[in-house]
Amino acid sequence: MTDQTNQPQPLSAATAATATSAARAEHLSKVYGEGDTRVVALDDVSVALERSRYTAIMGPSGSGKSTLMHCLAGLDSASSGQVFIGDADLTTLGDDDLTKLRRDKVGFVFQSFNLLPTLTALENITLPMDIAGHKPDQAWLDQVIDTVSLRDRLRHKPTQLSGGQQQRVAVARALASRPDVIFADEPTGNLDSHSGAEVLGFLRSSVDDLGQTVVMVTHDPNAAAYADRVLFLADGRIVEEMLDPTADRVLSRMRRFDGGQPAASAAPPPGV
Numbered sequence: 001m002t003d004q005t006n007q008p009q010p011l012s013a014a015t016a017a018t019a020t021s022a023a024r025a026e027h028l029s030k031v032y033g034e035g036d037t038r039v040v041a042l043d044d045v046s047v048a049l050e051r052s053r054y055t056a057i058m059g060p061s062g063s064g065k066s067t068l069m070h071c072l073a074g075l076d077s078a079s080s081g082q083v084f085i086g087d088a089d090l091t092t093l094g095d096d097d098l099t100k101l102r103r104d105k106v107g108f109v110f111q112s113f114n115l116l117p118t119l120t121a122l123e124n125i126t127l128p129m130d131i132a133g134h135k136p137d138q139a140w141l142d143q144v145i146d147t148v149s150l151r152d153r154l155r156h157k158p159t160q161l162s163g164g165q166q167q168r169v170a171v172a173r174a175l176a177s178r179p180d181v182i183f184a185d186e187p188t189g190n191l192d193s194h195s196g197a198e199v200l201g202f203l204r205s206s207v208d209d210l211g212q213t214v215v216m217v218t219h220d221p222n223a224a225a226y227a228d229r230v231l232f233l234a235d236g237r238i239v240e241e242m243l244d245p246t247a248d249r250v251l252s253r254m255r256r257f258d259g260g261q262p263a264a265s266a267a268p269p270p271g272v
Helices: 065-072 095-105 121-132 138-147 163-176 193-208 247-258
Strands: 021-032 039-050 054-058 080-085 106-109 181-185 214-217 229-234 237-243
Touching (some): 021 065, 039 065, 039 080, 039 237, 054 065, 065 080, 065 181, 095 121, 121 163, 138 163, 163 181, 163 193, 193 214, 237 247
Parallel strands (some): 054 214, 106 181
Antiparallel strands (some): 021 080, 229 237
């Protein structure tokens, strides 16, 4: 009998279970424009993102992967359907409540580091909580700082840090408020392969050691290999799911999207 453990798996009913999901979409569609300029970026997408799991979202350019992440994170609105963070339906929230939910329940890591140059690393990490008037949980903050290996860089300002160190500050900032879910959009896009591997490893550690939930958009099969699960999008729909991915298996799947063209290589996968 052939072992199916490492074969791409279709989406199952269990995937849509909501009891253990940090975020989920139900019949989510996103349409831009009207008439001749109408573009369907997402087409009736239903998916659940499990707590304490690392999910990568992949697909060719224009597949809807960034739109899906932005809608799930409350950065963009749905044209139809529902989006949940925990039990909160984002499609029913006003601007103020949505802003509060993003601040309290969601962490963000982007390709650009988005650090304030006049603040130290520690001040950048705690800035969202300072703005909200929340006092950091010192024990948790210490654990986060040690997880991303920033203890000896806390007093440094961004210009005194390497690109990889700046992105580690951004990861720590996303983790510091202990959000329900962290969304990372091409987090290694501005990093060399070594720094990218470090950042991906820290995101992996945040799931394994801190119990966080990470959802990452990436074009890089090596980055996707750090995830527990990869969702592949095409034409605004989830067309496939891969569990326990490897860089080779992801690359093979992406080549089918790209018509045989190899994807770019960046950070090496775990164990390489």
